[in-house]
Amino acid sequence: xxxxxxxxxxxxxxRVATGxxxxxxxxxxxxxxxxxxxxxxxQVTAAVCLDSAREEAVRxxxxxxxxxxxxxxxxxxxxxxxxxxxxxxxxxxxxxxxxSNELHAQIxxxxxxxxxxxxxxxxxxxxxxxxxxxxxxxxxxxxxxLELAVLKAPRSFCGKSLVELGLRQKYTVNVVAIRTAExxxxxxxxxxxxxxxxxQPQDQLYVVGPSEGLRRLDGLD
Amino acid sequence: xxxxxxxxxxxxxxRVATGxxxxxxxxxxxxxxxxxxxxxxxQVTAAVCLDSAREEAVRxxxxxxxxxxxxxxxxxxxxxxxxxxxxxxxxxxxxxxxxSNELHAQIxxxxxxxxxxxxxxxxxxxxxxxxxxxxxxxxxxxxxxLELAVLKAPRSFCGKSLVELGLRQKYTVNVVAIRTAExxxxxxxxxxxxxxxxxQPQDQLYVVGPSEGLRRLDGLD
Ligand SMILES: Nc1ncnc2c1ncn2[C@@H]1O[C@H](COP(=O)(O)OP(=O)(O)OP(=O)(O)O)[C@@H](O)[C@H]1O
Ligand SMILES: Nc1ncnc2c1ncn2[C@@H]1O[C@H](COP(=O)(O)OP(=O)(O)OP(=O)(O)O)[C@@H](O)[C@H]1O
Numbered sequence: 463x464x465x466x467x468x469x470x471x472x473x474x475x476x477r478v479a480t481g482x483x484x485x486x487x488x489x490x491x492x493x494x495x496x497x498x499x500x501x502x503x504x505q506v507t508a509a510v511c512l513d514s515a516r517e518e519a520v521r522x523x524x525x526x527x528x529x530x531x532x533x534x535x536x537x538x539x540x541x542x543x544x545x546x547x548x549x550x551x552x553x554x555x556x557x558x559x560x561x562s563n564e565l566h567a568q569i570x571x572x573x574x575x576x577x578x579x580x581x582x583x584x585x586x587x588x589x590x591x592x593x594x595x596x597x598x599x600x601x602x603x604x605x606x607x608l609e610l611a612v613l614k615a616p617r618s619f620c621g622k623s624l625v626e627l628g629l630r631q632k633y634t635v636n637v638v639a640i641r642t643a644e645x646x647x648x649x650x651x652x653x654x655x656x657x658x659x660x661x662q663p664q665d666q667l668y669v670v671g672p673s674e675g676l677r678r679l680d681g682l683d
Numbered sequence: 684x685x686x687x688x689x690x691x692x693x694x695x696x697x698r699v700a701t702g703x704x705x706x707x708x709x710x711x712x713x714x715x716x717x718x719x720x721x722x723x724x725x726q727v728t729a730a731v732c733l734d735s736a737r738e739e740a741v742r743x744x745x746x747x748x749x750x751x752x753x754x755x756x757x758x759x760x761x762x763x764x765x766x767x768x769x770x771x772x773x774x775x776x777x778x779x780x781x782x783s784n785e786l787h788a789q790i791x792x793x794x795x796x797x798x799x800x801x802x803x804x805x806x807x808x809x810x811x812x813x814x815x816x817x818x819x820x821x822x823x824x825x826x827x828x829l830e831l832a833v834l835k836a837p838r839s840f841c842g843k844s845l846v847e848l849g850l851r852q853k854y855t856v857n858v859v860a861i862r863t864a865e866x867x868x869x870x871x872x873x874x875x876x877x878x879x880x881x882x883q884p885q886d887q888l889y890v891v892g893p894s895e896g897l898r899r900l901d902g903l904d
Contacts, residue, residue: 464814464817466814466816470796473783473784473807474802474803474807475804476805477803477804477807477808477811478811479809481807481808481810481811481815482811482814482815485811485812485815485816486750487813487814487815496710512800529814530814532810532814558810558814563694577790579806579810580737580802581802581805581807582693582694582695582802583694584696584802584805584806585695585800585802585806586695586699586702586802587698589702589753589779589800590698590699590702590703590705590706591700592700593687593703593708593750593751593753593779594685594703594706594707594708595706596685599826599827600822600825600826601748601775602825602831602871603835604831604833604860604888604889605860605862605873606873608860608873608889610825610859610891611829612825612826612827636859636875638857638859638891639829639891639892641827641828641829650827652827652828652829652855652892652893654851654855654857657885666826666827668827668829668891670860670875670889670891671861
């Protein structure tokens with residue numbers, strides 16, 4: 463059994479608490495607002511009303527026996543930082559903290575957060591990449607300079623095979639999957655293409671590579 | 684030149700507006716709070732203070748000439764729904780609207796949103812998948828019913844090559860990149876593995892495939 467606590471039950475915290483519980487974990491949900499605690503009680507293992515920025519409140523939780531604690535307090539930056547620092551002092555093995563801006567994220571890392579999450583920032587980046595270029599349907603950062611992008615097959619690629627296009631050599635990218643379009647006779651399917659696959663006009667390409675190679679691919683028509 | 688308007692300059696809206704502008708697009712930023720409009724003026728093409736839930740305000744924007752409008756109003760569900768409906772009536776070609784819960788998302792789809800985004804929900808899901816299963820380090824839903832997951836190599840996989848493991852056939856997943864662990868003599872590196880790569884105990888696998896194949900992979904030890 464994995465045991466978690468989630469502190470701060472706004473939109474983000476609520477979904478994390480109920481999501482973990484539905485995956486079979488034990489979840490203690492915490493908020494200083496009694497109404498939020500009452501609203502979630504049926505959907506988690508237990509729910510408690512307390513102010514997590516007070517030392518004796520955090521000590522009473524026994525966080526050293528948990529797998530991880532998520533600090534989902536957003537707007538109240540001071541409460542989020544104090545809570546994270548107190549959790550570290552109380553011996554919490556793994557702290558995930560939510561940030562509302564760059565500076566907040568840096569401070570959380572300094573006071574003991576093992577992982578910092580920025581929900582608005584991550585999702586804004588994905589939307590911006592998808593809107594700014596007509597070919598990019600989705601895009602996520604992987605690790606280091608690697609990205610995964612989902613692209614509409616550029617018109618100039620259609621009718622050619624992957625080996626003919628030489629994407630690895632020309633753009634240092636790897637086509638890792640292709641989603642074919644739905645037609646009257648066939649449903650959309652996912653394929654892991656081999657070098658001789660010939661691109662069709664409606665194909666969606668799942669491509670992995672360094673940002674610079676993907677940018678050059680974006681620009682094609 | 685792509686032209687966008689972003690209505691609602693909270694954490695999410697601000698990042699979308701400035702992000703699009705930095706990608707070279709023309710961006711009109713809008714909020715009913717004059718302080719938010721003043722704060723963003725230098726980072727976008729233009730910024731305007733108005734109440735987007737009023738019909739004559741939306742008509743004055745000329746949204747039919749834009750590529751897309753993003754409605755980033757969060758907590759005020761009524762203003763978000765009214766704004767989306769007014770944009771559709773004014774002939775906006777593409778509307779991206781942000782939802783705060785399930786019901787809100789459904790209504791936005793009914794009144795004209797072409798795409799509905801749920802920043803807190805998407806990021807909460809990613810975090811829950813990463814925390815609930817000890818093998819999954821990260822996990823994102825991609826457009827087109829595929830997922831990207833970052834997994835610790837299951838113990839039973841170590842010492843075997845990718846072709847021996849037959850992941851494509853058995854789980855319909857593709858290992859798109861591997862992050863090797865840092866050792867005393869070598870830094871962590873990211874590689875595009877070929878079929879004969881032999882998995883090491885600390886390897887992190889970046890895997891793409893339909894959800895069902897990934898779930899089965901999660902469960903291995
Ligand atoms: N010291 C504290 N102790 C416990 N709970 C707290 C504390 N401070 C704030 N909270 C709770 O954290 C929750 C979320 O915080 P807040 O409203 O700051 O974030 P938010 O970014 O607006 O939330 P979201 O975007 O997830 O809806 C609120 O329910 C609030 O009551
Ligand atoms: N009718 C309206 N016209 C223009 N702007 C509006 C309107 N209603 C709300 N806004 C603005 O939308 C912005 C974001 O809205 P809100 O505070 O509801 O969302 P939020 O979910 O808390 O934001 P975030 O999580 O992105 O910080 C606010 O700056 C608010 O002033």
